Amino acid sequence: MTYWTDLTPISTYFSATYLEAREKFLMVAQSHNAKIERHILPHARGPGGLELSLDCAILGPDQPSAAIVIISGTHGPEGYCGSGVQFGLMASGWAQTWANNIRLVFIHAHNPFGFAWDSRFNEDNIDLNRNYLPDFSKDLPANPIYDLLANWAAPRQRDAGTLTQSHVKLLEFGREHGLDLLQAALTGGQYSHPKGLYFGGFAPSWSNRTLHELIARHCVGLDCVVTLDLHTGLGSYGHGELITQASFSCDHYRRQRDIWGDQIRSTKDIDSVSSDLSGTLDGAILAALEPTWTVCVALEFGTLDAFSVFTATQASSWLHCYGNPEGPEAAEIRQASRAAFYPEEESWKEMVWARSLDVIGRAADYLGKSAT
Known part of the structure; x- marks a missing residue:
């Protein structure tokens, strides 16, 4: 199935700041009567003392059998991309169409601190996609x-x-x-x-705990759940790679192939632009939803060359x-970080939108058929 949007310029889906992205996300969610949850980051602020939050919007039936979870901003300025996709799905009406028979859970600004400050890492210098170890009380992975x-x-x-x-x-x-x-x-x-x-932390971060609460509240007990975490920074400019931490031989990989075929790339089998990682979000969601039929992937869009990133x-x-995040050196560093994860050319945004719509649309079609 081919997906099309209306004539609204794709570039308007995307934002120039974390605050703009948050306000647009909440506005479009409210306009479509989504259930909204705001989770205020309790121990850190953004530029100028800005209050920061991880926000969640839920669309769809009260008692669905299936859900799609779409996460933005796990790595700070990568949130510009993910937030744009989330806004576009609601503004274009695709989310409402899919929500006729499946639940849509939009998690906006998984790492609000990094998003607001244009830093990949969170308020404790933690890389959230290394912070989802199953048990921090045991020996932590060595590197x-x-x-x-x-x-x-x-x-x-x-x-x-x-x-x-x-x-x-x-x-x-x-x-x-x-x-x-x-x-x-x-x-x-x-x-x-x-x-x-790429520090994974010594304990679960606030974002980790908050996301677990959201998954428990909105996804536990359903028959099928697909989670897509939107990322940028690796691969060819504008290309969106579907990355899994699953090995070719496991059931999770086979479930992913049922939806997206041979587009899946595995880090376990050295098939991806990403290295194999410790403490990833997908493993945590799989464990949290066991024994639910679950698929968790990252959709990664290429930006600049690897050295620049x-x-x-x-x-x-x-x-x-x-350093001083509001000192004289900060503006140049923040701009370079932003550019590494968020090319602002219209062509890149259009590539991101088209690929995201196709990937998420395939998942919605698959779950929609299983829900009828």
């Missing part, structure tokens, strides 16, 4: 290669000499041991360096951990 590279991955100083040395050392490691191993070590998740990159991520983490 010995990151331990070796920690001083170069996230140096305390940000002068030109230190940054040049940092990048030279990391690239030397990549040339000697392979860029795939370097990517896996840097991005796979680490639990030893709270001021380092990494250096922007490195800078925004430094700003949070060691």
Whole structure:
């Protein structure tokens, strides 16, 4: 089935700031009589003391058999993309069409702090998609290669000499041991360096606990649940890759293929632009909904080259951990982080919208048939 929208410019679905995105999301949800929940981040604020929130809008029947959960902003400025898609689905009427027989759960700004400050990480420098370990009371995953590279991955100083040395050392490691191993070590998740990159945390974050509450309230007990977490930063410009942490041989992977066929790319089988990760959201949702028929995937849209994305991520983490987020250096760092995860060209937004509509539409068609 082909999906079309009306003549509204796609670029108007997307926002210029976290505050604009939040207000547009709440406005369009209210206009369509969605049930809205606001969860205020209790221990951190945005620029200028702005109150931050993770917001949820629910459309559809009171007693559905199936649901689609669409999550934006797990990684801060990636929320511009996800929020635009969420707004567009409601503004264009597609969400209302699907909600005739399935529940739609829109989780907006999973990481409101990072979204507001244009930082991939949250208020505690945690990467939320490494923060969903099943049990933090047990030994946390080790990442010995990151331990070796920690001083170069996230140096305390940000002068030109230190940054040049940092990048030279990391690239030397990549040339000697392979860029795939370097990517896996840097991005796979680490639990030893709270001021380092891709830190998974020592305990469940506020966003983690809040999302679990939402899943329990709106999805537990249903027959089928599909979750899509919208991301940016990896892959070719504007291309949307469907990423799974499931292995080819498992039931979860087969369920994904039932919906999207051979579009699925697995990190377990080195089939994806992403490395295999620790503490991911999809594993937590699968566990929370057991034994429900559940599918969890990430939809990842390419932006800039990998080095530009990494250096922007490195800078925004430094700003949070060691710098002044409203100091003289902040504007340039925030703009680079934003650009790394949110190209603002109309062509990119149109590619994101078309791909998202196709991917989510396939899931809605699949669940709609099972619900009738």
